[in-house]
Amino acid sequence: MNLLAIETSCDETSVAVIQNGRVLSNVVASQIQLHQEYGGVVPELATREHLRNWLPAARAALEKAGLEPKDLHAVAATQGPGLPNALLIGLKAAQALAFALEVPMIGVNHHEAHLYSPWISGQPSVAHFEAFQPNVSLIVSGGHTLLVHVRALLDHVVLGSTLDDAAGECFDKAAKLLGLPYPGGPVMDRLASEGNPKAYDFPRPLLKDPGDDFSFAGLKTSVRYFLQKNPSLADDPKALKDLCASVQAAIVDVLVVKTIRAAKRLNVKCVTASGGVTCNRSLRAELAKACERHGFSLRLAERELCTDNAAMIGILGELKLQRGQPALDPDEEIRPSWSLTEGVSR
Numbered sequence: 001m002n003l004l005a006i007e008t009s010c011d012e013t014s015v016a017v018i019q020n021g022r023v024l025s026n027v028v029a030s031q032i033q034l035h036q037e038y039g040g041v042v043p044e045l046a047t048r049e050h051l052r053n054w055l056p057a058a059r060a061a062l063e064k065a066g067l068e069p070k071d072l073h074a075v076a077a078t079q080g081p082g083l084p085n086a087l088l089i090g091l092k093a094a095q096a097l098a099f100a101l102e103v104p105m106i107g108v109n110h111h112e113a114h115l116y117s118p119w120i121s122g123q124p125s126v127a128h129f130e131a132f133q134p135n136v137s138l139i140v141s142g143g144h145t146l147l148v149h150v151r152a153l154l155d156h157v158v159l160g161s162t163l164d165d166a167a168g169e170c171f172d173k174a175a176k177l178l179g180l181p182y183p184g185g186p187v188m189d190r191l192a193s194e195g196n197p198k199a200y201d202f203p204r205p206l207l208k209d210p211g212d213d214f215s216f217a218g219l220k221t222s223v224r225y226f227l228q229k230n231p232s233l234a235d236d237p238k239a240l241k242d243l244c245a246s247v248q249a250a251i252v253d254v255l256v257v258k259t260i261r262a263a264k265r266l267n268v269k270c271v272t273a274s275g276g277v278t279c280n281r282s283l284r285a286e287l288a289k290a291c292e293r294h295g296f297s298l299r300l301a302e303r304e305l306c307t308d309n310a311a312m313i314g315i316l317g318e319l320k321l322q323r324g325q326p327a328l329d330p331d332e333e334i335r336p337s338w339s340l341t342e343g344v345s346r
């Protein structure tokens with residue numbers, strides 16, 4: 001089966017071509033620079049960019065895969081959750097393409113797709129679900145922080161999510177308070193690598209709470225109060241690196257401890273992680289250390305598959321079609337608030 005997938009839920013326009021579990025191409029047109037001057041994603045600008053970029057990205061993805069539109073057997077797109085108008089571009093493009101080619105079109109939940117990105121290896125790659133094990137999966141991005149028990153392929157239960165800010169949002173907001181550019185996560189990661197994570201003690205919200213939910217708004221507020229008391233600290237290059245390392249350590253600590261605790265409780269053998277924050281070097285290293293200490297195997301999404309991409313949408317779309325999920329009606333609409341718990345499991 002040759003399947004073309006489109007992802008336009010936020011600020012990356014991505015088109016991938018999947019062939020029987022192999023990613024033949026995965027083109028990503030990032031809008032980060034466009035939104036940088038506004039300090040965050042501007043939905044209207046994102047929508048216009050998707051409209052401008054999706055067709056060139058689709059042409060490039062097909063060319064890289066060595067295929068033509070007539071070779072496609074199916075189309076997939078992110079149906080939700082995400083920015084409404086941004087989603088609309090990708091979903092309607094996919095529906096039009098499927099209608100013109102007279103092939104089935106499948107709508108995919110963006111977060112459910114993140115659950116499968118750690119099982120895609122290499123670029124271009126084989127999605128080797130043969131290696132799949134029941135796992136506890138952490139999805140950490142700018143918009144979401146989710147802990148999920150994936151019991152089998154296409155069978156999962158959401159354990160917890162953030163009660164307020166997402167982990168990536170906490171990185172970005174703390175970075176802004178420190179005077180760093182958007183998106184702050186990657187910049188903090190770089191500065192933190194030269195700083196002392198024990199220099200300043202920031203709170204680890206809900207760390208001792210036995211539940212699986214997260215909360216990061218208090219941590220961000222504590223950074224604000226700290227900087228109000230110590231206004232010139234962020235201007236000192238060494239202190240700035242120590243501050244980045246200390247804030248990062250607090251976020252990473254919470255993510256790692258809660259993920260491992262859930263994995264132990266549910267008696268799984270495998271832990272996985274994906275989403276933009278999974279690019280963070282400290283999170284990757286600390287998860288690896290903790291998993292080794294507690295005897296879990298760890299599957300982290302490849303860096304280019306951590307952030308939003310159409311490869312994961314296509315891999316899951318193809319899996320769903322193969323397992324008999326019906327194609328989407330041509331008049332089906334986007335689902336901007338589609339939660340992972342709502343009707344996506346089996």
Ligand code: KG4
Pocket residue numbers: 010140141142143144167168169171172183184185186189275276277278279280281306307308
């Ligand atoms: O998954 P993603 O590309 O988009 C969504 O939010 O859906 O994630 C973007 C988030 C941003 O908050 C960004 O700051 C964060 O991921 N991020 C990082 C790193 N790379 C990206 N956070 C910490 N360290 C990084 N290296």
Ligand code: ZN
Pocket residue numbers: 110114141275276307308
């Ligand atoms: Zn995402």
